[in-house]
Every structure is written in C-alpha cells, then in structure tokens.
Amino acid sequence: MTQVIEAPDIHQAIKQTVGSPFTHKPKISTRNVDVFYDDKQAIFDVSLDIGSHEVIALIGPSGCGKSTYLRCFNRMNDTIQSCRVTGEFRLEEEDIYARGMDPVLLRARIGMVFQKPNPFPKSIYDNVAYGPKLHGLASNRAELDEIVVSSLQKAGLYEEVKDRLNASGTGLSGGQQQRLCIARTIAVSPEVILMDEPASALDPIATATIEELIDELRQNYTIVIVTHSMQQAARVSQRTAYFHLGKLVEVGDTNQIFTNPQHQLTENYITGRFG
Amino acid sequence: MNSTTLLVTLIGLAILAYLYGRKRSLAVAVASGGVRHLHSLPRYYGYMTALWCGLPAMIVLLLWSMLEPAVLNQQLIASLPVDVQNLPESQLGLYLNDLKLIAGSAEQAQQADQVKIDATVYLQHMQELSAWFKTALVLVLALAGIIWGASRISQHFQARNSVEMVTRIILMLSSGIAVMATIGIVLSVLFEALRFFEAVPVWDFLFGLEWSPQTAMRSDQVGSSGAFGAVPLFLGTMMIAAIAMLIAVPLGLMTAIYLSQFATPQFRNFAKPVLEILAGIPTVVYGFFAALTVAPLIRTMGESLGLAVASESALAAGIVIGVMIIPFISSLSDDVINAVPEAMREGSYALGATRAETVRKVIIPAALPGIVGGVLLAVSRAIGETMIVVMAAGLAAKMTANPLDAVTTVTVQIVTLLTGDQEFDSPKTLAAFALGLMLFVTTLILNVIALYVVRKYREQYE
Amino acid sequence: MSNKMSHHRSNIEQVRHSLKKRHRQEKRFILLGKLSVLTGFLFLAFLLTDIGIKAWPAFQQHWIQLDVTFDAQILDVEAPADEAALKKGNYRGVLKKSLYAMFPDVSARRDKKALFKLISSGAEYQVRDILLADPRKLGTTQQIWVLADDDVERFLKEPALRESQQSDRRIKDNQVAWLDQLSGQGRIESQWNWAFLTSGDSREPEQAGIAGALRGTMLTILVTLAMSFPLGLAAAVYLEEFAPQNRWTDLIEINVNNLAAVPSIVFGLLGLAVFISFFGVPRSAPLVGGMVLTLMTLPTIIIASRASLKSVPPSIRDAALALGASKVQTVFQHVVPLAMPGILTGTIIGMAQALGETAPLLMIGMVAFIVDIPQGITDSATVLPVQIYLWADSPERAFMAKTSAAIIVLLLFLVTMNLLAVVLRKRFERKW
Structure with a gap:
C-alpha cells in the first residue's frame, strides 16, 4: 500500500508540518533533523518539541521512520555504523549530539523501553539493580533494595514477583517481562522515557496494564511513545505526531488529530485507508 | 592377477555392462514402440546391468583381500613342524616374518635352512592358488552378473527403482562409517588395554606413582618388571594443558570480544583470517618452533633471572599449545557471543551502560554456557595434542608442580612406546593402548559434555 | 514536583561523578582486547620470521671444484671396463688424490683426514655417476664441482663463525686456510639448491631432500x-x-x-x-x-x-x-x-x-x-x-x-x- 503513495506528488504534499510542533519550555527540542543510512535518507527535516511531563505519541505507517527518529533521542543509533544524524537535538538546554555529551550520561537521563521485552538472563532483582549499580546510585545494599522495590512498585510488578525476586527475569510472562523492563528503566530515575511500541508483542490484557502504567508514569516522567495502534495513541497520549515516509506530516492535540485531522494523509491513515 | 589389476578389469567390465544394458534396452524400446514405452530411461537399464556386474564381484574381491592374509597364515602355521608350531606367539611371529623375507628375496633364501625353504615354497604355492581362485571367482561373478542383469531387461521392468534402491542403500551404509570408526576405536584400544591389564593390574596403572616402562624389556620377563604407574603422566598432561588454557582462554576470549564488539568491520575482516592462520599451521611446525626457539628462549630468560629451567620445560610446550588454541577458542566464543540477541545489548546500552560494561555484565554472563562448552572442547584438544609435546616436552616421568621442570604426557608416552621396532604384544606396546584408552575416554567425556552444553545454549536463543 | 526535579539533579551528579572511572575501565578493557589480538599477530610473525630465517641457508648450497683424474690404477679397474666394474671403483681414492695434489704441503695423516672432510661424503657417488655416464673419461682429468660438507657449508654461511674461537667451531684453522685458498682460486661457488626438491632423504644433511x-x-x-x-x-x-x-x-x-x-x-x-x-x-x-x-x-x-x-x-x-x-x-x-x-x-x-x-x-x-x-x-x-x-x-x-x-x-x-x-x-x- 505504501508503495502506491510513494510518488513525487506525495513528497510535494508534505512540504510543511501541519499544526504546531513547538511548545513552551520544551523538555526536548529537535530542529531540522535528517537521518541517513549510508546514502539512503530515512528522516527528512523534522522539527518537534517534547513538552515536560507529557505523553506524546508518534504514529504512522510502518517504515515511516518513527522508530528511527525515536532512537535518535538517546543516541541508540550510535551503535549502527552506517547511520548519520544531522540537525539539532536539545535536552533542555544541552545539545544531545555535542562532542562533550557522553552517551552514557545521556542514556541515564533518557531511558528506553523496547518493542520486544528484553530482560537480561539474570534474576528479577539483578535486572532492576543493573542500572543503579552501573551508575553508582546506591551507596549500600539497603538503598539498592529500596530502589529495586520502589521501581518494581512503580512498574506495578512488585505484588506479582515479591516472593521470587531471585527467580530469572526470562521466566516471567510477556507482559510481566515488559513491566520488568520498565521497572529497570525507572530504577535509573531518568527524566524522559522512550517507548518503542512497548505493547506490540503483548496480549490485550497485558497491553491494558501497560497503558494504565504509562498514564501513571506521566506524573513523574516525560514519555515519548511510538505506537502502531491508533487506539493506544488516543488512550495514552496528550499530543500526537503523524509521520509519513520520514516526514512529520501533522502534530497536535491527540483529540484534535483523531477527530479533526488537518492533513489529507493524516485523515487517510486515521480512517484506515492504509496502514 | 593382483587385486589392483583385477579392480581395474572389473571397472572396465562394468562400463561394458552399462553400454550393453543400454543397448539391449534400446532394442527392447524399438520393439515396443519407442523409448517412452519403456518403464525407465535406457541409461537406468545400463546402470542396473553394471551394478549386477560390478557389485557382487566387488564385494567378493573385498572380502577375499581382507581375509586372505589371516587364512594363509593359519594354513602356513599348520604346515610347519610341530616344534615350530609350539613356539611362543611372539617368536612364531618373528619366524613367519623370516619366511616372508625369504619369499621376497633370493639372497635371504641362500642362507635359510631346509624347513624354512620348504615352508616358503608352500607359502608361495598357496598364494598363487589363492590369487588364481580369486581371479576366477571374481571374473565369473562379473560375467554372470552381466548375463543375469541383461536378461531382466524388459519393457515393464522397473530399472530406475532398482538402481535408486541400491543408491539409497549405499548412501545409508556410507553414513554408518562414522559409527564404525567409533566402534573400531573403542574395540581396538579396549582389547589391547584389557590384555595389558592382565599383566599389570588396573589399580597399579591408574594410581601407581612410578612410570618407567623402559626397564621392562627382558623378553622372558613379560610384564613382571618395570613400572606402569600412570599418575606422573596424568599430572604432566594436566600441567601442560593448564598452562595452555591459562594462555588460550583469556587471550582467545578477549580476542573474540574485541573483534566482535569493538573493532571496525575492516579490521575484523583483516584480523580474523590472519589469526585463523594460527589454527591452520600443522602441529609439527609448532613442535619444531617450541623445541628450537621457545624453549631455549625461556631457558635464557629464566637463567638471567637466576632460575633453573629444564631445556624441555613444561612451560614452553604449554605456551605454544596455548597459542595454537587461541583461534579455536576465539572462533567458538565469537559464535556464542554473536548468538546473544542484539536486544540484550540494546537494553543494556539504553540503561546507560558503556560497551565494556555491557560485555562484562550482560553478554559474557549470557554467553557463559556456550563459552564453557568451547573451553571444554579446547581442554580436550590440549590434552590430546601430540606433536608439540613429543618434540618439546620431556620423556622422563617426573612428579613436579614446577612448570620450569620437564614433565612427560600421555601422548608423548604413546608415541615413544609405539615408535621404533617393538614386538606388537609386549607389555610396552600394550601400555600405549591402555594410555590411548584413558585418552579416548577422557576426551570423549569432555566432548560429549561440551557438545551437549553448546547445543542446549544454542537452542535457548533460537 | 520540585522534590522530583532535585532527585533527578542529584542522580545526574552521581552518574557524572562515576563517569571518569567507568570510561577509564572501558579504555583498559579495550586495551586488553587490542593486546590480545596483537599477541596473536606477534606470535604468528615471530614464528614465520624465525622459520624463514632458519630456512634460508637450506636453499643455498656450496660446491667445491676439484681436478679429478680418473686413474684406472687408483680406481682399481682394467682399462676398457664394463659398467659393473666401474660401479665398484675406488672413487674415494681418486678424490683424495686430487685433493692432496691441490695441497701438496699437507702431509700429516691427521691433516689429510681434515682436508678430505671438506667435501661431502656423497661426492664419491657424484664422481662415480659422471664416469658411469661417459666411460670414455677413464684416464682423463676432469674439472668437477662436488658438494661441500655440511660443516663447511655452515662455516661459509655464517661469517660470525670465522671470528669465534677455534674450539667453538667444527672447522679448524687449518681447514679455514685451505678454504680461503680454494675460494681465492675461484673454486668455491654457491648455488640455488634445487636438489632439495628433487632428491630423497639422506643421513648427510647436504644431500638430503624432500x-x-x-x-x-x-x-x-x-x-x-x-x-x-x-x-x-x-x-x-x-x-x-x-x-x-x-x-x-x-x-x-x-x-x-x-x-x-x-x-x-x-x-x-x-x-x-x-x-x-x-x-x-x-x-x-x-x-x-x-x-x-x-x-x-x-x-x-x-x-x-x-x-x-x-x-x-x-x-x-x-x-x-x-x-x-x-x-x-x-x-x-x-x-x-x-x-x-x-x-x-x-x-x-x-x-x-x-x-x-x-x-x-x-x-x-x-x-x-x-x-x-x-x-x-x-x-x-x-x-x-x-x-x-x-x-x-x-x-x-x-x-x-x-x-x-x-x-x-x-x-x-x-x-x-x-x-x-x-x-x-x-x-x-x-x-x-
């Protein structure tokens, strides 16, 4: 389906982002972002602000570049040799791609949850304690215990696993594993959490739990979520950005995007013409 | 005809049979209205005829060649005078060897006594007879096969199916060769080892502290003197293997980690094949290098530090074996490290771990079972390594914990006991098989555990 | 909310605090990896160079030119001799004679022995084969290149040996003098050793081939x-x-x-x-x-x-x-x-x-x-x-x-x- 739309006139059609991509005092601001894999361009001139303590959903057909864009925030693309990022990323006032910016420090501040739950083959406790131990966030065992317990509580997993913290993290169910990964991320106390389709590998009940969790986490964290499901975007986010073929087509309040999309492409997507 | 000529003749006959069978089937085809009225293509009738011609004859030829020496020997012994027949087995063997020498050269025959000459004449007569029968039987079988095969050619005969059936059977038998080899190894070392344990108690062998088989060489004193306590050999083997692993495991593992996680692809593509060269160099070359370069080097260095170093120190052999095993460990580790899912690494990076922390705290623990399996295989290699220790380690069985001392190993002793002119049945040669049994059993256990662990590990991430 | 913010702040400080050490660790770890790879490279280079250097002399061979007279009397054969007789000839004597003729001053038995040791023990077969190939050479004098002994070989290939004490080398001073005389006459020559690839094994290193x-x-x-x-x-x-x-x-x-x-x-x-x-x-x-x-x-x-x-x-x-x-x-x-x-x-x-x-x-x-x-x-x-x-x-x-x-x-x-x-x-x- 996407093949059909990939015609020059479509690129013409997405000349400028509809809606306002900018916010007052953004947590993260991005300007004129281009991303290349070797010679192939994946993201075209995207500018977008992420507001403090909001959940913003990035939606769009598969292959539209939303995951690529998301992975630029915590420089996960550094690990891919062929990937090149230009443009401006700022976390509050700091340049994310500045020479002096240490990706290790950056990732301690911007956490990430992946599409497929990826707990380490360690115990539940060690999974959550991994980050705090790395960064030296706990000065003794008691503090570490406290961080682990509170992280598990915040991730809504504690009640289910409190009796078997030493059991392997890989032995949990898919939904539990994903919440464990969220707990693991929270344990480092990041300011922003990136979520790359966090519920796409889960069943509906587990998905609902994760969605509730995201809503609670909004109190303390800024959350950027990539999702394939429009319903999920509508349920969890305050703002929504629609990507198409590497371009940011439209951004606005979630309500407005889903009830009254301004751009023809957004409307086509929302109404299910392509996906 | 000798076996080689016979084999060539047989192949020639089989080709003729193929051509004949094909021609016959074509004739049948013409009679019945064209090739498409035949059940199979003409060449399958050719194949079938060739198989009938060659296969039974080949089997007979093979069996005959295998059994002939044993049967002839028996006949020959039976023809000898009684006093010769009653000689002990080892002397009888020498006697028979003499006869074969006499049969081979006229010079030897001039010096032999009448009994031996008679026996030789008898032997030659029997050999000629056997060759004649063999030739006749094989040729008759081959010709009969052609006739029988050709007679079965008809319009509805399922030649292709028959040929394919034979093909499948041959394939299946070929795959059994691996099992046959294992059985062969087990039987050969087991039988000889059991004979050794008749002369030397198992307990003395396994737990004896002294090894000096060279003193047991009085032919009338079979196994009654000389010490066959293998503990010094086991300790020596273990020491050299331990030195090798101390070199190979850290270096091999770090090489694999560096190349797979940190190096640029260009450097990796260059470094991997270069290091593979280390694995491709024959062990005899390493042995030469260990004995003539590394050992003197270590000795000089040791002496400059005021240490007494044996010229055949365990250290030299161990180091060289270790370096030889580096690529083995690094390529096995590389495989298991790459089998750790990318998602693990990403998860760790996303929490703000450095690359080194990710390797140390996530990848290595996750890959550990596979790495352990690889290390076990490497230990098995180090234990079984022969040429390096034969050339660079000592012969004297000494119990020592000093790596600068000379020690000997199981493989060194096997080679020493079996090279040179020894009688096959002396306890010395039998001891080599007992050592071989120990070696085989040890490495077998290590290999089976290692292969199992690695397999389980792979399944975990598949 | 502000409590939360300060919590974040203190975390960042803590992480920043540990960063230097962690990056040092990372560098050390990578260095270890590089050293491991380097060790493998160095060992390989060492092994190949060592063997290459050791092998080099084997591809060169020294030959000594002698004036050999196929004297029927010394050979102990009758003048028109058949092949079997020629095979049994005393070629060692012929060689000795030609060497002694070249160095007439050498008279002591021990010195004569040392002189003869300059040439390979295989030289007599080499000389024999020349006569066998052309029996008409019986009685004539031929200039023939014969193989040098392996000790001579080594002496000529390793200049350092000349400087060493006489007792430390197998070629003694009198032999050195003879060799110098021979090379002064242009009677010593070094050639590419093809025989290494074309001849079989031998107890004499200079004749052994693969x-x-x-x-x-x-x-x-x-x-x-x-x-x-x-x-x-x-x-x-x-x-x-x-x-x-x-x-x-x-x-x-x-x-x-x-x-x-x-x-x-x-x-x-x-x-x-x-x-x-x-x-x-x-x-x-x-x-x-x-x-x-x-x-x-x-x-x-x-x-x-x-x-x-x-x-x-x-x-x-x-x-x-x-x-x-x-x-x-x-x-x-x-x-x-x-x-x-x-x-x-x-x-x-x-x-x-x-x-x-x-x-x-x-x-x-x-x-x-x-x-x-x-x-x-x-x-x-x-x-x-x-x-x-x-x-x-x-x-x-x-x-x-x-x-x-x-x-x-x-x-x-x-x-x-x-x-x-x-x-x-x-x-x-x-x-x-």
Whole structure:
C-alpha cells in the first residue's frame, strides 16, 4: 500500500508540518533533523518539541521512520555504523549530539523501553539493580533494595514477583517481562522515557496494564511513545505526531488529530485507508 | 592377477555392462514402440546391468583381500613342524616374518635352512592358488552378473527403482562409517588395554606413582618388571594443558570480544583470517618452533633471572599449545557471543551502560554456557595434542608442580612406546593402548559434555 | 514536583561523578582486547620470521671444484671396463688424490683426514655417476664441482663463525686456510639448491631432500581424497536428504561431531590395531596412512557438506519433485550440483588438515628412514610433516635449516589449498 503513495506528488504534499510542533519550555527540542543510512535518507527535516511531563505519541505507517527518529533521542543509533544524524537535538538546554555529551550520561537521563521485552538472563532483582549499580546510585545494599522495590512498585510488578525476586527475569510472562523492563528503566530515575511500541508483542490484557502504567508514569516522567495502534495513541497520549515516509506530516492535540485531522494523509491513515 | 589389476578389469567390465544394458534396452524400446514405452530411461537399464556386474564381484574381491592374509597364515602355521608350531606367539611371529623375507628375496633364501625353504615354497604355492581362485571367482561373478542383469531387461521392468534402491542403500551404509570408526576405536584400544591389564593390574596403572616402562624389556620377563604407574603422566598432561588454557582462554576470549564488539568491520575482516592462520599451521611446525626457539628462549630468560629451567620445560610446550588454541577458542566464543540477541545489548546500552560494561555484565554472563562448552572442547584438544609435546616436552616421568621442570604426557608416552621396532604384544606396546584408552575416554567425556552444553545454549536463543 | 526535579539533579551528579572511572575501565578493557589480538599477530610473525630465517641457508648450497683424474690404477679397474666394474671403483681414492695434489704441503695423516672432510661424503657417488655416464673419461682429468660438507657449508654461511674461537667451531684453522685458498682460486661457488626438491632423504644433511616425502604425501593425500570424498559426500547426502528422524540418525550425528574432536593420535592407534594388525594392510605405506587420514577428515567433509546441502532452498527440491523426478533424481541432479562449491570447499579444508597431520602416521610406521622414492600406495613411504619431525630430531645442525625449509614447502602447500578454498567459496557462493 505504501508503495502506491510513494510518488513525487506525495513528497510535494508534505512540504510543511501541519499544526504546531513547538511548545513552551520544551523538555526536548529537535530542529531540522535528517537521518541517513549510508546514502539512503530515512528522516527528512523534522522539527518537534517534547513538552515536560507529557505523553506524546508518534504514529504512522510502518517504515515511516518513527522508530528511527525515536532512537535518535538517546543516541541508540550510535551503535549502527552506517547511520548519520544531522540537525539539532536539545535536552533542555544541552545539545544531545555535542562532542562533550557522553552517551552514557545521556542514556541515564533518557531511558528506553523496547518493542520486544528484553530482560537480561539474570534474576528479577539483578535486572532492576543493573542500572543503579552501573551508575553508582546506591551507596549500600539497603538503598539498592529500596530502589529495586520502589521501581518494581512503580512498574506495578512488585505484588506479582515479591516472593521470587531471585527467580530469572526470562521466566516471567510477556507482559510481566515488559513491566520488568520498565521497572529497570525507572530504577535509573531518568527524566524522559522512550517507548518503542512497548505493547506490540503483548496480549490485550497485558497491553491494558501497560497503558494504565504509562498514564501513571506521566506524573513523574516525560514519555515519548511510538505506537502502531491508533487506539493506544488516543488512550495514552496528550499530543500526537503523524509521520509519513520520514516526514512529520501533522502534530497536535491527540483529540484534535483523531477527530479533526488537518492533513489529507493524516485523515487517510486515521480512517484506515492504509496502514 | 593382483587385486589392483583385477579392480581395474572389473571397472572396465562394468562400463561394458552399462553400454550393453543400454543397448539391449534400446532394442527392447524399438520393439515396443519407442523409448517412452519403456518403464525407465535406457541409461537406468545400463546402470542396473553394471551394478549386477560390478557389485557382487566387488564385494567378493573385498572380502577375499581382507581375509586372505589371516587364512594363509593359519594354513602356513599348520604346515610347519610341530616344534615350530609350539613356539611362543611372539617368536612364531618373528619366524613367519623370516619366511616372508625369504619369499621376497633370493639372497635371504641362500642362507635359510631346509624347513624354512620348504615352508616358503608352500607359502608361495598357496598364494598363487589363492590369487588364481580369486581371479576366477571374481571374473565369473562379473560375467554372470552381466548375463543375469541383461536378461531382466524388459519393457515393464522397473530399472530406475532398482538402481535408486541400491543408491539409497549405499548412501545409508556410507553414513554408518562414522559409527564404525567409533566402534573400531573403542574395540581396538579396549582389547589391547584389557590384555595389558592382565599383566599389570588396573589399580597399579591408574594410581601407581612410578612410570618407567623402559626397564621392562627382558623378553622372558613379560610384564613382571618395570613400572606402569600412570599418575606422573596424568599430572604432566594436566600441567601442560593448564598452562595452555591459562594462555588460550583469556587471550582467545578477549580476542573474540574485541573483534566482535569493538573493532571496525575492516579490521575484523583483516584480523580474523590472519589469526585463523594460527589454527591452520600443522602441529609439527609448532613442535619444531617450541623445541628450537621457545624453549631455549625461556631457558635464557629464566637463567638471567637466576632460575633453573629444564631445556624441555613444561612451560614452553604449554605456551605454544596455548597459542595454537587461541583461534579455536576465539572462533567458538565469537559464535556464542554473536548468538546473544542484539536486544540484550540494546537494553543494556539504553540503561546507560558503556560497551565494556555491557560485555562484562550482560553478554559474557549470557554467553557463559556456550563459552564453557568451547573451553571444554579446547581442554580436550590440549590434552590430546601430540606433536608439540613429543618434540618439546620431556620423556622422563617426573612428579613436579614446577612448570620450569620437564614433565612427560600421555601422548608423548604413546608415541615413544609405539615408535621404533617393538614386538606388537609386549607389555610396552600394550601400555600405549591402555594410555590411548584413558585418552579416548577422557576426551570423549569432555566432548560429549561440551557438545551437549553448546547445543542446549544454542537452542535457548533460537 | 520540585522534590522530583532535585532527585533527578542529584542522580545526574552521581552518574557524572562515576563517569571518569567507568570510561577509564572501558579504555583498559579495550586495551586488553587490542593486546590480545596483537599477541596473536606477534606470535604468528615471530614464528614465520624465525622459520624463514632458519630456512634460508637450506636453499643455498656450496660446491667445491676439484681436478679429478680418473686413474684406472687408483680406481682399481682394467682399462676398457664394463659398467659393473666401474660401479665398484675406488672413487674415494681418486678424490683424495686430487685433493692432496691441490695441497701438496699437507702431509700429516691427521691433516689429510681434515682436508678430505671438506667435501661431502656423497661426492664419491657424484664422481662415480659422471664416469658411469661417459666411460670414455677413464684416464682423463676432469674439472668437477662436488658438494661441500655440511660443516663447511655452515662455516661459509655464517661469517660470525670465522671470528669465534677455534674450539667453538667444527672447522679448524687449518681447514679455514685451505678454504680461503680454494675460494681465492675461484673454486668455491654457491648455488640455488634445487636438489632439495628433487632428491630423497639422506643421513648427510647436504644431500638430503624432500622428493621422497613429497611423493609419499601426494600418494597418501590421493588415497585420502579417493576414499573420503565419496564416503563423506554419500554420508552427508544420506543424513541431510534421506535419513528419517530417529535414534539411529541421532547416533550417527553424535558420532560425527564427536569424531571431529577425538585426538588424532587415537586414530593412529586404530590404524595400528585394526588396519595393520587385523586386516594386514602393509605397514608404513600410503595406503594405510590414507585410510587413517580418511577417518580423520570424514567428519570435516560431512559437516561442511551437510551445511552446504542445507543451504539449498527447499523450493528447488519441490520444483524438481513436482515435475515428476524421483527423490534420488532430485537430489543428484539438482541439490548436490548446487551444493557442490560448498562441498568442495569443505573437502579441500579437510585435505589441508590431512596434509599437516603427523601424530597418527607415527603410529602406523610412516616414520621409517626411507631413501627411495615410493612408487605405489603399498610401498614404504613417509610424508612431509613426518619428514619434518624426523629432521627436527637429527643432531646435525644443518638439518635445522633443512627442517625449516621443509616447513616452508609444507606451508606453501597449505596456503595454496586454503586460497583455493577461499576462491572457490567467493567465486561460486550463492546467496538464496
């Protein structure tokens, strides 16, 4: 389906982002972002602000570049040799791609949850304690215990696993594993959490739990979520950005995007013409 | 005809049979209205005829060649005078060897006594007879096969199916060769080892502290003197293997980690094949290098530090074996490290771990079972390594914990006991098989555990 | 809210605090990795240079020119002599005479002996062959280049020896003077040592060559190839294409994997006990060597062939079967040809392994000192790696160079075979 739309006139059609991509005092601001894999361009001139303590959903057909864009925030693309990022990323006032910016420090501040739950083959406790131990966030065992317990509580997993913290993290169910990964991320106390389709590998009940969790986490964290499901975007986010073929087509309040999309492409997507 | 000529003749006959069978089937085809009225293509009738011609004859030829020496020997012994027949087995063997020498050269025959000459004449007569029968039987079988095969050619005969059936059977038998080899190894070392344990108690062998088989060489004193306590050999083997692993495991593992996680692809593509060269160099070359370069080097260095170093120190052999095993460990580790899912690494990076922390705290623990399996295989290699220790380690069985001392190993002793002119049945040669049994059993256990662990590990991430 | 903010702040500070140390650790870790790789490189470079330097002298040979008079009286033959008589002639005497004539001052018995020691003990056969080739030379005087002795050889190749104490070298001062005189007359010459590749083994290092070992290696590898390729291919085809999933197949698989890891010396024991003692295959011969090496290389070939067969996509099989080909036809007309590059690569790698193998061949008696070049697969023979082992054990220093030179020849063979395998893989590799 996407093949059909990939015609020059479509690129013409997405000349400028509809809606306002900018916010007052953004947590993260991005300007004129281009991303290349070797010679192939994946993201075209995207500018977008992420507001403090909001959940913003990035939606769009598969292959539209939303995951690529998301992975630029915590420089996960550094690990891919062929990937090149230009443009401006700022976390509050700091340049994310500045020479002096240490990706290790950056990732301690911007956490990430992946599409497929990826707990380490360690115990539940060690999974959550991994980050705090790395960064030296706990000065003794008691503090570490406290961080682990509170992280598990915040991730809504504690009640289910409190009796078997030493059991392997890989032995949990898919939904539990994903919440464990969220707990693991929270344990480092990041300011922003990136979520790359966090519920796409889960069943509906587990998905609902994760969605509730995201809503609670909004109190303390800024959350950027990539999702394939429009319903999920509508349920969890305050703002929504629609990507198409590497371009940011439209951004606005979630309500407005889903009830009254301004751009023809957004409307086509929302109404299910392509996906 | 000798076996080689016979084999060539047989192949020639089989080709003729193929051509004949094909021609016959074509004739049948013409009679019945064209090739498409035949059940199979003409060449399958050719194949079938060739198989009938060659296969039974080949089997007979093979069996005959295998059994002939044993049967002839028996006949020959039976023809000898009684006093010769009653000689002990080892002397009888020498006697028979003499006869074969006499049969081979006229010079030897001039010096032999009448009994031996008679026996030789008898032997030659029997050999000629056997060759004649063999030739006749094989040729008759081959010709009969052609006739029988050709007679079965008809319009509805399922030649292709028959040929394919034979093909499948041959394939299946070929795959059994691996099992046959294992059985062969087990039987050969087991039988000889059991004979050794008749002369030397198992307990003395396994737990004896002294090894000096060279003193047991009085032919009338079979196994009654000389010490066959293998503990010094086991300790020596273990020491050299331990030195090798101390070199190979850290270096091999770090090489694999560096190349797979940190190096640029260009450097990796260059470094991997270069290091593979280390694995491709024959062990005899390493042995030469260990004995003539590394050992003197270590000795000089040791002496400059005021240490007494044996010229055949365990250290030299161990180091060289270790370096030889580096690529083995690094390529096995590389495989298991790459089998750790990318998602693990990403998860760790996303929490703000450095690359080194990710390797140390996530990848290595996750890959550990596979790495352990690889290390076990490497230990098995180090234990079984022969040429390096034969050339660079000592012969004297000494119990020592000093790596600068000379020690000997199981493989060194096997080679020493079996090279040179020894009688096959002396306890010395039998001891080599007992050592071989120990070696085989040890490495077998290590290999089976290692292969199992690695397999389980792979399944975990598949 | 502000509490939360300050919590974040303090975290960042803590992380920042630990960063320096962690990055230092990372650098150290990477350095360790680099050092490991470097160690491997350095060892390889050290090994190859060391052997190269040691081998170099073996490719050079020194010859000494003598004026040899084929004096019938000294030779102890009647003037028109037949070949048999000429063969038995006293050529040593002829050589001695010509040397003594060149150095008339040498009279003491000991000195005469030392003088004669300058030339190789094989020189008399060399001189004999010249006369045998042309009996009309009987009675004439010929200028003949003969091989120098290995001690002379070494003295001429290592200039440092000249400076050393007389007691530290095998060539004494009087011999040095004679050699200087000879070279002053232009009677000493150094030549590229082709004989190393064309002559058989010898107790005298200056005459020893690898032709016998090369022929033995060739015969042994041919036997190995002729047996292991069809057997390995057949076994792989059966296991991959025909075998049902059952215990028997599992057993075979475990056996193949395990055989690949059995120490090679154990295969030697098998060869000795089963092939030689039980079936009476002739000892020390390429036939039994090839049989043992076949069992050793089979696992390599089977594993590589199976991987190659597995990579042929099932759609090819389906296509052939759908056209009415039988299973056997499908496998042999489509699958095996497509998998052939991989199978051949595996076979070449297996042969390279077999080429370098030594230990099992020691067990089956291929370690004997054999001067004659073997003619068939049942003649006594030795192979290149075993020749290397034998020479490495010899006390004469000149054999060290010979050993190194033989190693270089062996490595060249291995490099060629591996390059062939790489080229084959690159050229015919198919991505499905």
